[in-house]
Amino acid sequence: MAQPYFRYVPNFNYVSRLPGSTSISDYIQVKNLFKRAKIDQHVLNDLSFFTKYKIIGNERPDNIAFKVYGDQYLDWLVMIGNNMINPINEWPLSQESFQNYLMSKYGSETKLYEIHHHETIEIKNSLNQIIIKQGLEVPSDYQLTYYDYNLQSQKTITNATSAVTNYAYEEKIQNDRRNIYLIKPRYTALIINQLEKLMPYRKGSSQYFNRHVLLGDNIRLYQ
Numbered sequence: 012m013a014q015p016y017f018r019y020v021p022n023f024n025y026v027s028r029l030p031g032s033t034s035i036s037d038y039i040q041v042k043n044l045f046k047r048a049k050i051d052q053h054v055l056n057d058l059s060f061f062t063k064y065k066i067i068g069n070e071r072p073d074n075i076a077f078k079v080y081g082d083q084y085l086d087w088l089v090m091i092g093n094n095m096i097n098p099i100n101e102w103p104l105s106q107e108s109f110q111n112y113l114m115s116k117y118g119s120e121t122k123l124y125e126i127h128h129h130e131t132i133e134i135k136n137s138l139n140q141i142i143i144k145q146g147l148e149v150p151s152d153y154q155l156t157y158y159d160y161n162l163q164s165q166k167t168i169t170n171a172t173s174a175v176t177n178y179a180y181e182e183k184i185q186n187d188r189r190n191i192y193l194i195k196p197r198y199t200a201l202i203i204n205q206l207e208k209l210m211p212y213r214k215g216s217s218q219y220f221n222r223h224v225l226l227g228d229n230i231r232l233y234q
Contacts (some may be wrong), residue, residue, distance in 0.1 A: 013203060016087035017042055019210045024220065025227045043225065048209045049203060050091055060198050061092065066189040067107040072098065078118065080196055088202060092194045103188040109181075117177055126178040129172040137161045143171070 020042045027037035054060050064075065072086035080088065095101045104112060117123050133145040136159045143155055155168040194202060211222035218225045 012089045013082050013084045013088075013199075015084045017204050019048070020044070021046055021210055021212055021223045021225070023225050023227060038227070040224070046210065047096075048091070048206050049094075054198075054202075055094070060194055061192040063196055064191050064193045066191060072102070075193070079193055080199060085199065088182075088194060088199060089191070091202075093191050101188065103185045109185060113178070113181060116181075123178040124176045126151075127177045128175050130175055131171055132173050134171060135166055136166075145148055166205060 022040045023043040024038040025041050027039045029037075029039070046185050064079070066075070072089040073083040075089050076085040077083040078187050087219055090096075090098065093101075098164045113123060128148050129151045131145060131147040131149055131153070134142045134155060136142055136157070142157050149172055151172060151174075153172050156165065158165050210221055213222075216225070218227065220226050
């Protein structure tokens with residue numbers, strides 16, 4: 012079984028600022044949240060390492076990790092494989108959280124169905140060739156004029172857009188977030204080995220204590 016992500020993250024000895032702590036030798040050991048591993052770029056760029064996955068319902072990273080890797084503690088592998096840092100902003104919301112978010116942002120059901128923007132509809136010529144694809148954001152009065160060589164005539168499309176409501180706009184963002192990539196199970200050992208090599212500290216800094224601990228400057232000495 013893999014370790015939880017923060018077991019790999021090294022520590023930082025920070026001078027204690029707790030009430031009653033007066034000694035310059037009082038430190039608190041905390042996780043160094045600025046130390047972050049990133050998958051090697053050649054792995055990220057190689058799609059053979061990944062498989063597509065669609066998040067279902069209210070699945071969380073730990074649910075998916077258990078389903079795919081048989082280990083819920085590899086939830087960080089789900090995140091790091093998609094270069095995610097903050098699941099609150101980058102993971103699809105549960106239905107309840109989504110509704111709460113919409114009400115907080117738009118204030119009422121009425122505003123939810125007001126127009127957010129307009130997008131193009133798919134337009135094809137007489138040979139069934141796409142002239143303009145669907146989903147491009149355009150002004151509401153957008154028109155398209157093109158020459159149809161098959162018909163030897165110029166065409167103008169005046170109804171080339173469709174309205175997108177605030178609700179549809181927000182829903183698409185959530186749906187897009189459901190499409191992620193997962194590192195294939197046979198490569199998990201490779202990624203874990205990379206993490207174990209990258210996370211420990213290396214000698215060379217005046218703050219170096221050992222491979223797993225840095226010593227913070229004692230700010231009491233400067234007060």
